[in-house]
Amino acid sequence: MRLYRIRYSTNVERVALALAHKRLAVESIWVEAADRSEVVRVSGQELVPVLEVGDTVVCDSLAILSWLEQHWPEPPLYPPDRARRAELELFLDWFDRVWKRPPNELEAELQRPRLDQARIAALTGQLARALDRFEQLLDGRDYLFGDGFSAADCAAFPFLKYAAMRESDDDELFHRILHQRQPLGDGHPRLEAWIRRVDERPRV
Template sequence: MSAEHLRLYSYWRSSAAYRVRIGLNLKQLPYETVPVHLLRDGGEQRTEAFRDVNPQGLVPVLQHGERLMRQSVAILEYLDETWPEPPLLPTAARDRQRVRAIAQAIACDIHPLNNLRVLQYFSHGWHVPQPERDAWVQHWIQDGFAALEAMLADHPSTGTFCEGNTPTIADCCLVPQVYNARRFAVDLSPYPTILRIEKACLALPAFEAARPERQPDAPEAS
């Protein structure tokens, strides 16, 4: 299927959008970035115009032709089914299950607890002080990473990457979450396997080009 007219509604620091950028880059699919600033003027994701694109008011959204795709992991699977090479999921069913389990451990169990809208509700709804908000984020990332490290370390299926020696959807999810962990000053030394896999990923041009600071809507470094 033609990759023409791929348009990604994105925010430079959104880890969910970061996942999809990695997937698009691994597939070597050209795409147009449509920035959606999640903080400016109360958040452009809350505007009526963007709600027409995604009623959830979330990024990313991938537009392929006239069809709008939502939810980052579902978008990654769509990319893999539509453009099978290089694959983002292994051939064997048990290996695909493991990749999906790792991806969902991040996308469903870690990331939602430190997402922007949760932290904004803590701030504006409950007036939780910043140190307590930071402690919340750090706790849930550490809790999730401890489980991920156990899933990855010394597992026979773990290779250069989360599953084997080619990147998968699991790696697309892992690298942005490590980025988030650094943002919130999480001590990553207890997770050597996670750090080793992240290093291997960032050595690849597809991951390097997807970095938040390399996005067209990223603020200029001062």
């Protein structure tokens, strides 16, 4: 089993958390962001993560999580109940389609020759309000979907962690945006505790 990865990739960290949770051994193939030829050779596209298992190649972090669950169901990352699994999959879809939109648009906005400060403020506000939702979601539970670690935590943590921490040599613009424009403050104690809790979990 090989995992093609780039340092500090949020999407790679999703899979790194999942693989460690399932106690699966993996060979890490590190590639440079500026030279993704090896990723293209294996998968036909440039994005990481890419998981290679024998003749099977799986791209996209959420697709990899689902594939791992199908082939190594224990310990689980998805609920066994069909309705609860559907709820979790709706959360994953919401996170990638809705939550990630403001930081992606902020990244584009901050690279324009002339900044639209009103637009920047509006997008920053959307990120701040999302933190309130996560704080409420964690009321009475240790993880996003209950007492057990799940695919929801794998998917959200690599992005939400920047509200509380960032490695000093991680200079990616997208990560700086997440760190500077998600005001954790004192109003999100459950979210901060969750970030610390998940950060203590192993990764491959």
